[in-house]
Amino acid sequence: MIALISELKTPKQRKNTFAKFNFRNVEDITMAAKPLLDWYSLLLNITDDLYQIEGRLFVKATATISDGENALASTGYAELDSARKGMSMEQISGSASSYARKYALAGLLCLDGSEDSDSHQGQHKRQTITAAQTKTLDELLTETGSDKEKFLEWIGVDKVSDTPAIDFARAKKVLERKLPRNEQPTIEPLK
Numbered sequence: 001m002i003a004l005i006s007e008l009k010t011p012k013q014r015k016n017t018f019a020k021f022n023f024r025n026v027e028d029i030t031m032a033a034k035p036l037l038d039w040y041s042l043l044l045n046i047t048d049d050l051y052q053i054e055g056r057l058f059v060k061a062t063a064t065i066s067d068g069e070n071a072l073a074s075t076g077y078a079e080l081d082s083a084r085k086g087m088s089m090e091q092i093s094g095s096a097s098s099y100a101r102k103y104a105l106a107g108l109l110c111l112d113g114s115e116d117s118d119s120h121q122g123q124h125k126r127q128t129i130t131a132a133q134t135k136t137l138d139e140l141l142t143e144t145g146s147d148k149e150k151f152l153e154w155i156g157v158d159k160v161s162d163t164p165a166i167d168f169a170r171a172k173k174v175l176e177r178k179l180p181r182n183e184q185p186t187i188e189p190l191k
Helices: 002-007 025-039 089-108 131-144 148-155 165-176
Strands: 014-016 021-023 045-055 056-066 071-079
Touching: 002 025, 002 165, 025 045, 025 089, 025 148, 045 089, 056 089, 071 089, 131 165, 148 165
Parallel strands: none
Antiparallel strands: 014 021, 045 056, 056 071
């Protein structure tokens, strides 16, 4: 579970043009987690419960990750505000559920609210990988038969050479894990 948490990359690729900030939603987080969940044979489950506190209704989302024997869980809360104009009750409850789930996942997977390493809003130009590192990743993508578009989406870039230098080791490690396991050499008995 710890490996998944350390390898998970969920860039804030969605933009709120009105308030001028980038964000990620529940679908972004779960889509980024699915390949790693599969790789590590883990299950992610998210449930919602309703609670009434002093006349106010809240959604409590619980995100749980399990390997079948051990589990980690985190919760997130959001208020169901029926006074929101322009939304049906279904939209209000769906919005509250999504918000609570996002924060439950953020807590479970140690996602912070700070600027992502690959965000384009930073003041400084990010350092990208070298030509040799680009070649290494390209070769691994070919050797493993990996879907290059999915890989680029996971990293949050348009081309391999744009991979942030800070993400090279993690990207290489994920691709190397997809290589066929080395088989033990066959030992022939002496005749």
